[in-house]
Amino acid sequence: MRKVAVIGAGKIGSTVVDLLTAFGAYEVLVIDGSAEALSALKPNPRVETAAMAIDDPGKLAEKLKGRFAVVNCAPFHLTVTVARAAAEAGAHYLDLTEDVASSRVTRELAETSGTAFIPQCGLAPGFITIAAWELAKHFDELHDVRLRVGALPRYPSNALNYNLTWSTDGVINEYCEPCEAVLNGKLREVPPLEECEEFALDGVTYEAFNTSGGLGTLCQTLEGKVRNLNYKTIRYPGHAAIMKALLNDLNLRNRRHILKDILENAVPATLQDVVIVFVTVSGLKAGRLMQETYVNKVYAQEIGGEVKSAIQITTAGAICAVLDMLADGKLPQQGFIRQEDIPLADFLANRFGRFYAPEAAPAFRAAAE
Numbered sequence: 001m002r003k004v005a006v007i008g009a010g011k012i013g014s015t016v017v018d019l020l021t022a023f024g025a026y027e028v029l030v031i032d033g034s035a036e037a038l039s040a041l042k043p044n045p046r047v048e049t050a051a052m053a054i055d056d057p058g059k060l061a062e063k064l065k066g067r068f069a070v071v072n073c074a075p076f077h078l079t080v081t082v083a084r085a086a087a088e089a090g091a092h093y094l095d096l097t098e099d100v101a102s103s104r105v106t107r108e109l110a111e112t113s114g115t116a117f118i119p120q121c122g123l124a125p126g127f128i129t130i131a132a133w134e135l136a137k138h139f140d141e142l143h144d145v146r147l148r149v150g151a152l153p154r155y156p157s158n159a160l161n162y163n164l165t166w167s168t169d170g171v172i173n174e175y176c177e178p179c180e181a182v183l184n185g186k187l188r189e190v191p192p193l194e195e196c197e198e199f200a201l202d203g204v205t206y207e208a209f210n211t212s213g214g215l216g217t218l219c220q221t222l223e224g225k226v227r228n229l230n231y232k233t234i235r236y237p238g239h240a241a242i243m244k245a246l247l248n249d250l251n252l253r254n255r256r257h258i259l260k261d262i263l264e265n266a267v268p269a270t271l272q273d274v275v276i277v278f279v280t281v282s283g284l285k286a287g288r289l290m291q292e293t294y295v296n297k298v299y300a301q302e303i304g305g306e307v308k309s310a311i312q313i314t315t316a317g318a319i320c321a322v323l324d325m326l327a328d329g330k331l332p333q334q335g336f337i338r339q340e341d342i343p344l345a346d347f348l349a350n351r352f353g354r355f356y357a358p359e360a361a362p363a364f365r366a367a368a369e
Contacts, residue, residue: 002026070094091115182223206237317356325346
């Protein structure tokens with residue numbers, strides 16, 4: 001039985017713990033700065049908890065020693081601290097961050113580490129990159145690669161057309177930080193909340209606009225090999241305009257703590273959500289201009305007697321699948337591992353990766369019982 005540590009006992013961290021312990025293959029140490037958050041975890045003989053500050057990499061490393069891997073579900077601003085602690089403890093490292101600067105530091109740590117460092121293992125970046133790379137490999141010459149992902153309420157009822165389904169800090173960060181893209185074959189930075197487009201899927205109209213971090217390392221991988229590559233977040237129409245007014249016109253971009261307080265006290269959370277994954281790749285195949293598209297919708301489901309939101313399922317399921325593949329020896333055991341290095345077929349065949357299939361919830365419940 002593998003011993004792993006999960007950092008953070010929030011919405012995603014608690015779901016990771018539930019998934020990893022469901023099959024009896026992992027013993028989990030959960031570390032969080034909040035004793036209250038830890039007490040909310042379901043009692044489980046395979047789960048140990050530790051309430052401690054996680055902003056000191058030295059003290060954290062002591063607690064992590066002897067663990068096979070560290071699964072970092074802490075807020076993005078703690079990514080570097082946890083990664084350094086994992087390196088010092090000699091543990092494999094996985095995280096969910098979309099923060100570009102933190103991922104660059106993680107890559108540097110991997111260069112001198114004797115273990116595997118696999119950042120950006122969630123939905124976007126994460127699974128979206130795996131799916132896009134698989135489609136891209138089908139072409140002789142790439143023209144355009146477009147990645148679109150959204151975690152949306154199924155029943156929006158406010159002017160933002162949005163409910164809180166994920167980390168508020170993470171949403172604000174991706175709305176504020178510069179975005180990477182490939183334009184005419186060159187890596188560029190583009191502004192967030194811009195280049196808004198509309199499209200329809202299954203009779204529903206959506207908008208999509210630039211946000212930061214969703215491409216992971218795909219820009220570096222495809223620079224010079226693709227004409228255009230971009231990532232946009234999916235929302236219902238009108239959302240981007242309101243967020244631009246809040247962030248730019250009211251200058252809440254520079255007062256993020258105020259915006260977080262407003263959102264968390266005015267916009268309700270929901271478990272009734274849907275995650276939309278929409279990847280389109282075009283280019284030449286045997287001299288013909290062709291296009292391939294991957295589309296998937298994942299809904300909230302009941303797992304282990306408890307309803308989990310779609311964003312919890314897709315994010316936690318993705319990082320658990322990568323951990324499983326690492327533990328089974330299906331991924332390199334040392335160095336920096338990109339999401340593009342993870343085969344889509346192996347991911348979808350994994351017990352946690354199967355959450356991305358329509359029949360996933362019943363299959364998981366049957367296997368875990």
